[in-house]
Amino acid sequence: MSRENIEQFWIGGVLRWIGIVLFFLACAFPFYYMLLLSFRSIQSVLVEPANLIPDWELVRTLQTYKEVLKPVDQGGQGFVVFIRNSLGVSLVTTAITLWVSISAAYAATRLDFRGKNLVNWGLLLVYMIPAIVLAIPLFVLYSKLGLRSDVPRRLLGLIVVYLSSTLPVALYMLRSYFQTIPVELEEAALIDGCTRLEALRKIVIPLSLPAIASTGLYVFMIAWNEFLYALLFLLEERNAWTLPLGVKQLDTQEVPKTMLMAGSVIITIPVIVLFTFFERFITGGLTAGGVKG
Amino acid sequence: MSLFSRGINSSATPRLTLAQQEERLAYRLLAVPVTVVVLLVILPLLWNIFLSFQELRLIELQKLSLWAAEFTTRNYEKVVGARGFITLLRTTLIYSLFGTILPLLLGLTAAVLARDAFPGRGVFRSILLFPYIAPIVATVFVWRMMFNAQFGIVNEWASMLGYPRLSYFSQRYVDLHLFGTTLKWPLALSMVIIFSGWRYFPFSFLFYLARLQALPEDLYEAAKVDGATLTQRFWYITLPQLRVVTATLVLLRFIWTFNKFDDVFLLTGGAAGTEVITVKIYDWLFGRADVGAAAALSIVLAIILAVLLFIYFRYFFVEEEV
Incomplete structure (x- = not known):
């Protein structure tokens, strides 16, 4: 041979x-x-x-x-509350991020304005800043502003912080997709009397649905999995906990490890389900955005 | 005529040119993300620098004021002069370095395995992404269960094969007997790095796979005709084509591993010789309730990262295929 x-x-x-x-x-x-x-x-x-x-x-x-x-007062771990909080925070974060970043990404690709490079580079740079570096000043700031008091305020504060990390990612991902759509299509629409925003709504968005889907899924997963900021802003208020904190709190001597695993399964299932149904979009998103992990 | 009169009207009440209109629209559309980033990233960053020069305890947060601030460099002396700072730095660098290399090597291996079609490749590719997309808490805890000293499946299998049970995530060293000498091997730190390899390889796997599948087939045909064997084709044709994607992956993985907090915090809490700078920052903030010192150490972290990135871009980064 x-x-x-x-x-x-x-x-x-x-x-x-x-x-x-x-x-x-x-x-x-x-x-x-x-x-x-x-x-x-x-x-x-x-x-x-x-x-x-x-x-x-x-x-x-x-x-x-x-x-x-089961709720805590019935001797359970109260995961229903955490699931609700996690879903709320993740869905609101995703909705706002998409709403804002689609038009912003459009502006950053199609419109000419002074400071365009600054915006584009600035967003990329934000991506590189360690979360823990921002965590301390935000923690101090939130304490002073009273955003670490009741449940709604804590969750609102958390969503706002998530936006600061999801917006740059979403903008970056959508921008690189919009750049692949031929300008001629919009130019035709503009000549026919469409405004810029109409062109965005009627032409660019329908053409970019796959990219928008993968961005949305990606943002949802970032918010769903996030641990550090949730730990900083929610820890003392059990009713405000999101799932990652809920699972972390099962990691004690008093709770059987089988329950820790059940909690882990609960937090993993939605991600795996989304992944199974929308694999194409998620895989595309991972490579397109260079998504942080 | 009508055109002409419209022109006169518009010069009487100054109207914006199309370019000016577009510029306004762009500012309006970008207002929200830019504001969010300025308020929640740029300003906090600056404020963090300010905090790092303050004597500030966690319980005194309400007393903090911007005006009556007294500047001090004590925080920096405290965190850099602290006992074990060199160890902290070394652990962080070892973790970041191997936490970069291992996922890349595994990702490359998996990509090479999955490049040519085989029955079930689609499923294989999906399953390989699970470690990356699953929430960090779930992956950490299942690893800690698998390696649990009491009932973990790995210890169970190991003891069936006659190996001793180990507390993989809480034992600092394990004695390794190699060629008649005994080596003190850092067990917990290795485990944290292996975890990184497992969790983050899918990211480089996807990048490498995309690159491999884009390589032209005739290159390989030509090499075969010239008598290059499988390993030679990999070594002389495939690998050189992966330089650019590798340079990008090294950059991203290193930054993300260096800044990583969750993994070590959840796996070991920084015990057993695994403490990295990010976990130490958390310890300063909550363990010792010293906001100023935590801020100072986070600035130190950012500076070290900036210096390392500068060196990397200056001497190592490749942008274009040659």
């Missing part, structure tokens, strides 16, 4: 398949393990740690999940 044939067989064949299987297992198994532990009782996990079969009785009754979702 020639060297080429040997390499084709061992490296291109055997080694490649081993690699594929290893990567697959490394990425899939932790999520299976998470699900598995949420469907076993902590006693049986301690007795038989290597058992990879769920307890079907717990799968049927969803007991661990019920415990996690």
Whole structure:
């Protein structure tokens, strides 16, 4: 056999398949393990740690999940409140971000104005600033402004902070997409008497729906997964917690680890569902925006 | 005639030219994002510099005033002169460096594996993105469960194979016996880095895969005709084509890892030799309730990052394929 044939067989064949299987297992198994532990009782996990079969009785009754979702005064962990907060914060952040950034991205690609370069570079630079550097002054500022008092104000404050990081990303992603749409289409509309904003609404937006979808999904996921700012602004007020804080608080000695895993599954499911349905958009968005992670 | 009179009218009541109208529209459309960024990024950044020169405790926040400020450099002396600052710096650099390299290597490997079609490649690609899109809290906690000293599946498998049980995320060193010598291997820090490799490789995987699939096939055909084998084709044709994307990925990954707080904070809380600057900042802020020192250390973080980026752009960054 020639060297080429040997390499084709061992490296291109055997080694490649081993690699594929290893990567697959490394990425899939932790999520299976998470699900598995949420469907076993902590006693049986301690007795038989290597058992990879769920307890079907717990799968049927969803007991661990019920415990996690139940309100605190009924002895549960109150996750329903966290889910509501997380959904609210993420959806509002996504809606405002899209609303503002679509027209802003249009302005940044199609219109001429003084300071255009400054705006474009400034937004990119903002992307590079560490969150923890901004966290301290914002924490102090929010304390002084009373945005760390009641639940609505805390959540409002959180949304505003999220906007400061999602707006530049969304603008950047949409801008790079708008640049690929031929100007001629709009020029025709402008000559026919459309205003700029009508051209945006009737031509650019319908043509960019895939990009808008992927930007929206991306922004939603940023807000849904965010941990540091939620920790800083919400910690003392349990009713304002978002899901990441809720899951973090399950990480104590008093709570069985199976419940920690159930909480982790709850926070992961929406992301995986969105990903499964809109994979094309999300994958496109990841590479288009150079999305932070 | 009508045209002419309109012209006269417009000069009487000055109307904006089309260019001026567009400029106004642009400012109006950009007003919100620019305001948000100025109010919530630029001003806080400046204010953070101000805070870093203040003696300010967490409980005294209400007393803080811009006017009666006394400037002091004590915060900087405190955080830089603190015992273990060099260790802190070293841990941060090791974490950032290997937290950049490992995801890139894994991403490249996965991309090479997935370049040519095979049954189930679509599913394979989707599953490989899970670690990246899943919320950080969920991924951290499932890792801590898998490596739990008491019942974690990894320890269970390891002990079946005759290896000792380890507290992977809370044990600073493990004795590694290699070639008759014993090496003190930093266990927790390695685990944090391996976690980064697992969580962040999908990002470089996608970039590398896109680049690999864009490489022209005839290049490979020509190399085959010339007798280049599989490994030679990878080494001499594929790799050189990945320089630009690698330079970009190194840049992004390094910045993001250097600034990363969540991962180490949730995995180890900064214990067992894994404390990085971001976690230390949090510790100054809440653990020691010292706002001024936390602000000072965050400025130090930003300065170190700026210096490293300057060096990178000056000496290492490649922009165009040669």
